[in-house]
Amino acid sequence: MEAFTQLDGLVVPLDRANVDTDVIIPKQFLKSIKRTGFGPNLFDAWRYRDHGEPGQDNSARPLREEFILNQPRYQGASILLVRENFGCGSSREHAVWAMQDYGFRCVIGPSFAEIFSSNCGKNGVLAIRLDANTMDKLFDEVEANTGYRLHVDLERQQISRVNGELIPFDFDPALKQLLLNGIDEISVTLQHSDEIRAYEQQRLQKTPWLFTDLA
Amino acid sequence: MNAKTLYDKLWHDHIVRDNGDGTCLIYIDRHLLHEVTSPQAFEGLKLENRQPWRSAASLAVPDHNVPTINRQHISDPVSRLQLETLDDNVRHWNIPYIKLFDERQGIVHVMGPEQGACLPGMIIVCGDSHTTTNGALGALAFGIGTSEVEHVLVTQTLQLKKSANMRINVTGCLPAAVTAKDMALYIIGKIGTAGGTGYVIEFSGDAISDLSMESRMTLCNMAIEAGARTGMIAVDDKTINYVKGRPFAPTGEMWQQAVANWQTLRSDADAVFDLELTVDATDIRPTVTWGTSPEMVISIEECIPDPDQEPDPVKREGMRNALAYMALEPGTPICDVKIDKVFIGSCTNSRIEDLRAAADIARGKKLAPTIKEALVVPGSGLVKKQAEQEGLDKVFIEAGFQWREPGCSMCLGMNDDRLGAGERCASTSNRNFEGRQGPGGRTHLVSPAMAAAAAIAGHFVDVRHI
Ligand code: SF4
Numbered sequence: 001m002e003a004f005t006q007l008d009g010l011v012v013p014l015d016r017a018n019v020d021t022d023v024i025i026p027k028q029f030l031k032s033i034k035r036t037g038f039g040p041n042l043f044d045a046w047r048y049r050d051h052g053e054p055g056q057d058n059s060a061r062p063l064r065e066e067f068i069l070n071q072p073r074y075q076g077a078s079i080l081l082v083r084e085n086f087g088c089g090s091s092r093e094h095a096v097w098a099m100q101d102y103g104f105r106c107v108i109g110p111s112f113a114e115i116f117s118s119n120c121g122k123n124g125v126l127a128i129r130l131d132a133n134t135m136d137k138l139f140d141e142v143e144a145n146t147g148y149r150l151h152v153d154l155e156r157q158q159i160s161r162v163n164g165e166l167i168p169f170d171f172d173p174a175l176k177q178l179l180l181n182g183i184d185e186i187s188v189t190l191q192h193s194d195e196i197r198a199y200e201q202q203r204l205q206k207t208p209w210l211f212t213d214l215a
Numbered sequence: 216m217n218a219k220t221l222y223d224k225l226w227h228d229h230i231v232r233d234n235g236d237g238t239c240l241i242y243i244d245r246h247l248l249h250e251v252t253s254p255q256a257f258e259g260l261k262l263e264n265r266q267p268w269r270s271a272a273s274l275a276v277p278d279h280n281v282p283t284i285n286r287q288h289i290s291d292p293v294s295r296l297q298l299e300t301l302d303d304n305v306r307h308w309n310i311p312y313i314k315l316f317d318e319r320q321g322i323v324h325v326m327g328p329e330q331g332a333c334l335p336g337m338i339i340v341c342g343d344s345h346t347t348t349n350g351a352l353g354a355l356a357f358g359i360g361t362s363e364v365e366h367v368l369v370t371q372t373l374q375l376k377k378s379a380n381m382r383i384n385v386t387g388c389l390p391a392a393v394t395a396k397d398m399a400l401y402i403i404g405k406i407g408t409a410g411g412t413g414y415v416i417e418f419s420g421d422a423i424s425d426l427s428m429e430s431r432m433t434l435c436n437m438a439i440e441a442g443a444r445t446g447m448i449a450v451d452d453k454t455i456n457y458v459k460g461r462p463f464a465p466t467g468e469m470w471q472q473a474v475a476n477w478q479t480l481r482s483d484a485d486a487v488f489d490l491e492l493t494v495d496a497t498d499i500r501p502t503v504t505w506g507t508s509p510e511m512v513i514s515i516e517e518c519i520p521d522p523d524q525e526p527d528p529v530k531r532e533g534m535r536n537a538l539a540y541m542a543l544e545p546g547t548p549i550c551d552v553k554i555d556k557v558f559i560g561s562c563t564n565s566r567i568e569d570l571r572a573a574a575d576i577a578r579g580k581k582l583a584p585t586i587k588e589a590l591v592v593p594g595s596g597l598v599k600k601q602a603e604q605e606g607l608d609k610v611f612i613e614a615g616f617q618w619r620e621p622g623c624s625m626c627l628g629m630n631d632d633r634l635g636a637g638e639r640c641a642s643t644s645n646r647n648f649e650g651r652q653g654p655g656g657r658t659h660l661v662s663p664a665m666a667a668a669a670a671i672a673g674h675f676v677d678v679r680h681i
Binding site: 015016017018020022023026027028030031032033034035045051054055083084085088089090091092093094096111113114115118119122123172173174185186188189190192193195196199200203207208209210211212213214215 | 231232234236237238240242244251252254255258263265268269270271272273274279280291293294296297300309311332334336337342343344358359360361362363365366369370371372374376408409412413442444463464465469470472473476508529530532533536627628629646648649650651654
């Protein structure tokens with residue numbers, strides 16, 4: 001996993017609550033067996049006028065100019081501001097892969113669906129929760145100022161605004177360590193292989209029916 | 216404070232290691248796999264040169280992409296490649312597999328309990344959010360992302376943080392013709408799609424005890440739509456009778472041992488929940504969603520709501536977007552809303568009792584002439600077989616419905632079963648998101664009986680008056 005320490009990035013506001021993962025990456029793109037290449041289809045139905053299918057030349061497709069990601073001032077953004085319950089619905093990790101492939105490394109909102117925020121963590125995308133008032137303020141500021149950027153510091157758990165004001169944020173300490181060091185969670189778990197084996201032995205004695213092989 | 220909730224008990228039973236930082240390494244008893252969320256996980260194994268920890272704890276089945284008609288030839292090459300990739304991966308890694316042409320094949324969440332692969336007391340995961348369905352068995356079952364699929368394959372565990380406990384106590388008796396689906400939609404309407412975020416919900420109370428096992432699955436299935444990690448229901452005699460005799464269920468002496476253990480799978484009487492809610496089942500009516508989020512619900516007696524009456528600006532904007540997408544006017548009685556298509560199926564409502572309820576409404580009747588297509592898609596090959604033995608297929612076909620092969624089908628339209636742009640559907644599935652059933656398609660979530668009744672009438676009708 002790519003480490004996350006600091007990010008200085010252009011911010012784009014997506015002012016809608018309950019954005020679901022079906023919208024973030026529509027199902028027709030879930031047929032891919034790869035982890036990459038989803039970026040051009042992020043928010044596909046909101047971004048393009050036509051219906052997207054896998055394998056298309058996306059650069060030739062008609063855009064919905066009014067959609068926020070298509071506006072010239074937000075090109076190159078790497079921080080996404082969102083509203084409540086972002087990433088609800090389907091567990092598809094493709095949603096995070098698409099955001100990452102598009103260039104987002106950080107998403108800031110008042111709340112996220114649980115599987116979505118877990119998926120962010122596994123892919124080095126920072127999902128930061130801020131209270132609703134702070135979110136409102138950020139939405140107002142980014143809309144009022146072209147080229148609005150934020151600086152995110154995971155180590156210090158703070159976001160700095162251009163005027164120097166700091167916004168502290170809470171972050172899961174275990175995930176923070178993994179992200180700062182870019183450590184793959186599976187290798188951490190495998191260090192405890194003996195404990196897993198011991199657990200299995202003891203459970204096999206106590207609850208053998210849980211170990212019926214399905215083969 | 217030794218009293219534990221059902222969730223506490225299952226969590227504690229599965230701790231391999233407490234990491235001391237708020238997370239625990241949790242053992243996973245059963246891992247279900249399907250073609251859409253597994254390929255990248257298997258690829259990860261290859262890239263890192265890792266092996267599955269315990270292949271025989273997994274069970275794979277193709278369901279999301281599969282055609283429900285003309286299965287011999289999968290015309291879409293991208294879908295075909297994904298299905299072939301699952302075939303290759305399970306063979307390569309020696310994962311137990313139910314193939315497309317096996318009569319047990321079906322939607323993963325229907326197949327798991329049906330086969331007894333999912334049992335009370337287990338922790339069950341799958342790269343699919345509706346894994347919560349299995350909570351009906353008194354199991355802790357939840358959806359995971361593909362990175363976690365890989366983690367479970369390699370270690371048979373997950374690094375997790377415990378959720379908070381919520382109990383929803385459903386008192387009283389459901390009125391006649393009101394179902395677990397209506398209950399699920401009603402509860403989501405009350406607490407919202409983020410109402411359960413951070414919680415595991417235990418459903419309890421008289422109305423829950425009264426539900427059949429299949430209805431409990433319908434309810435737990437939609438716990439994810441309330442934002443919860445999962446939903447679960449304590450084990451009772453119905454649970455044990457349901458599991459008994461299933462192909463992978465324990466037998467003989469081991470069965471006795473298992474039952475003794477399962478009988479303890481309930482919250483202690485004095486267990487404390489972080490949040491408790493009470494819902495009166497007698498308040499629930501046949502329910503329909505009007506918008507693009509499962510919390511946008513009204514009863515069949517009501518009219519489409521008016522965003523101008525909504526005080527919260529973010530919600531108001533959400534309602535306006537939803538009404539525009541759904542092409543609905545505030546104040547329209549939901550009964551006057553005409554539909555184009557009907558879908559009876561999905562992991563929410565494709566088990567035998569669902570098909571019986573729909574067939575009871577359709578028997579001896581005909582689809583309204585304005586209905587372009589009405590699909591009945593059984594949840595598994597075994598559900599299909601059972602329905603055919605009961606003659607339900609004939610009831611549907613005579614009424615003008617199409618009787619299909621099992622799979623996810625028009626729940627999400629990854630195969631050819633889709634809504635066209637602007638088409639309006641009465642659907643027994645679980646998500647009414649924009650484009651969920653096809654780009655531009657408009658979904659109204661209802662119970663199987665309500666869907667069948669709408670197919671006959673051509674618009675929504677109150678099943679209680681049929
Ligand atoms: S039926 Fe629908 S909700 Fe259920 S697993 Fe399939 S796609 Fe997901």
